[in-house]
Amino acid sequence: MTWKKIPIFLTLPEIEDIIKAARGKKWQPVRDRAILEVFYASGLRVSELVNLKIDSVNLESGYIRCIGKGQKERIIPIGRRAQEAVKEYCAFSRPKLAREDSTTHLFLSRLGKKISRQSIWKIIKLYARKANIKKEIKPHTFRHSFATHLLEYGADLRSVQEMLGHSDISTTQIYTHLDRERLKKVHKEFHPRG
Numbered sequence: 001m002t003w004k005k006i007p008i009f010l011t012l013p014e015i016e017d018i019i020k021a022a023r024g025k026k027w028q029p030v031r032d033r034a035i036l037e038v039f040y041a042s043g044l045r046v047s048e049l050v051n052l053k054i055d056s057v058n059l060e061s062g063y064i065r066c067i068g069k070g071q072k073e074r075i076i077p078i079g080r081r082a083q084e085a086v087k088e089y090c091a092f093s094r095p096k097l098a099r100e101d102s103t104t105h106l107f108l109s110r111l112g113k114k115i116s117r118q119s120i121w122k123i124i125k126l127y128a129r130k131a132n133i134k135k136e137i138k139p140h141t142f143r144h145s146f147a148t149h150l151l152e153y154g155a156d157l158r159s160v161q162e163m164l165g166h167s168d169i170s171t172t173q174i175y176t177h178l179d180r181e182r183l184k185k186v187h188k189e190f191h192p193r194g
Helices: 012-021 027-042 046-050 080-097 117-130 139-152 157-164 169-190
Strands: 063-067 073-077
Touching (some): 012 027, 012 117, 027 046, 027 063, 027 117, 027 139, 073 157, 117 139
Antiparallel strands (some): 063 073
């Protein structure tokens, strides 16, 4: 049996520390906090995050609509914290960034254009460094953490598959590494020869 490499993920306290590091009332930390909150709350791919449109976010119901691989649409719930962060960003930061020729993309660069994938990478690196996170993380690490935490807290694999937009359940099964680790601990603790 060939084992797939277990993806690097962040613990919940590490995620919280990164998001908390984006504090401040200026446009940039407000925008960055909204990006980090939505990224973690939704498990989006970075390309899906940068392509979110304003009308893809329903802050009243707490859902976002994204177009994923193969132009497949999916609806993903986001939590209260992400909703509040996006509301603050839309009320405070986005109007400061938007220009007459700005796109309808939700997250804008300082030039009023759609934020780039590279900018998301830089944002994650910046706040991970500020939070003193030593792991080598990439934007996809937020997606891995999203899936890992859902499963760790009891979500079923099919629901996680649907939220991630995986067409094949075997792609999602890589995140069951926690179950294997938990079983190993149980075995070690309770088996007479563990």
